[in-house]
Amino acid sequence: MPSAEFACLNGKIVPWNDARVHVFSPVAKYGIGVFEGIRGYWNECEEQLFLFRLDEHLERYAFSQKAMRFDEGPSSRELMQALIALCRANQFCTTVHIRMMAFVDGLGEMSATGPVGTAITALPRVTTRQVGRGASAQISSWMRMPDSAMPARIKCNANYHNSRLALMQAKLDGYDVAFLLNSRGKLAEAPAMCVFLLRHGHLVTPSGSNDILESITRRTVIEIAEEYLHLKTVERDVDRTELLLADEVFYCGTGAEIAPVTSVDRISVGSGKPGAVTTELRKIYLSIAMGETKDHSEWRTAAY
Ligand code: PMP
Numbered sequence: 001m002p003s004a005e006f007a008c009l010n011g012k013i014v015p016w017n018d019a020r021v022h023v024f025s026p027v028a029k030y031g032i033g034v035f036e037g038i039r040g041y042w043n044e045c046e047e048q049l050f051l052f053r054l055d056e057h058l059e060r061y062a063f064s065q066k067a068m069r070f071d072e073g074p075s076s077r078e079l080m081q082a083l084i085a086l087c088r089a090n091q092f093c094t095t096v097h098i099r100m101m102a103f104v105d106g107l108g109e110m111s112a113t114g115p116v117g118t119a120i121t122a123l124p125r126v127t128t129r130q131v132g133r134g135a136s137a138q139i140s141s142w143m144r145m146p147d148s149a150m151p152a153r154i155k156c157n158a159n160y161h162n163s164r165l166a167l168m169q170a171k172l173d174g175y176d177v178a179f180l181l182n183s184r185g186k187l188a189e190a191p192a193m194c195v196f197l198l199r200h201g202h203l204v205t206p207s208g209s210n211d212i213l214e215s216i217t218r219r220t221v222i223e224i225a226e227e228y229l230h231l232k233t234v235e236r237d238v239d240r241t242e243l244l245l246a247d248e249v250f251y252c253g254t255g256a257e258i259a260p261v262t263s264v265d266r267i268s269v270g271s272g273k274p275g276a277v278t279t280e281l282r283k284i285y286l287s288i289a290m291g292e293t294k295d296h297s298e299w300r301t302a303a304y
Helices: 026-030 054-067 076-090 157-172 216-229 276-289
Strands: 006-009 012-015 033-043 048-052 096-104 116-124 135-143 177-181 194-199 202-206 233-236 248-253 257-264 300-302
Touching: 006 076, 012 076, 026 096, 033 054, 033 157, 048 076, 054 076, 054 096, 054 216, 076 096, 076 116, 135 157, 157 177, 194 216, 202 216, 216 233, 216 248, 216 257, 216 276, 248 276, 257 276
Parallel strands: 135 177, 135 257, 202 233
Antiparallel strands: 006 012, 006 116, 033 048, 033 096, 048 300, 096 116, 194 202, 194 248, 248 257
16 A cells, blocks of 8 residues: 555545546557656755755656647646645655656547646655665666657656666666666666766766756756866766776666666776765755755745
């Protein structure tokens, strides 16, 4: 049983088990949906739930629907209100992970563009301060699908089949995470995460033309690395062997936050331990997201 009493379906707060779609809907048949994963960080001192970079998530959500030629759905303002109503209905006093999905409902076939349904769910997902031992990554034998076939830039449900193949292979082979290369053999991203390297005293990350999702956490990392650690980021092609030359490697995403990778294909990265820059960036990121500092208040939306 999930630990939330309510979900939000088409703007209405409903009991969790009543948030259903029909098996004949285009989203069930073909995965025709787009979504956002958003974090709400609970700040104990202020008794407040801070939604992190909500505007940017809503912007990308609108772009994904436009690129999928969906009929017009609720406005960003209506979505924000529904999301906040859901958090309040569930009376969350903990950090949560929110999923907002726009999907093609009804009886249509593959080319249907509506009716567009909206589903919002939120479940507690506590975050820890510890970085842990660091993740082991496998370079997947699965290729990241190219922009000319299934654009990674669009955050649509069906894209996750590609990520799932890589993740399942990595897990079965005893790794924590998969790194996918693109059709040019360059590093793309990990399932639900973007990747950074620390090399020659600056950060490096695959550019936007490497079949990645334009990640909000990636953008945040670039900004906070420059602002707080005076570290520049170069966005460019990355060869797989560069991962082995890096002093540090980490991945980032809304769900994953910022976490170290300490080996790639069982070859240790840097010292083989979580790096100082990764650890520091994670600390800065969490203190901003949780609202422990007054910095970047424009990135936090108070839900209560
Ligand atoms: N890549 C993919 C494929 C993802 O699904 C995600 C998670 N949304 C990310 C990267 C990280 O994106 P963000 O930082 O916006 O969560």
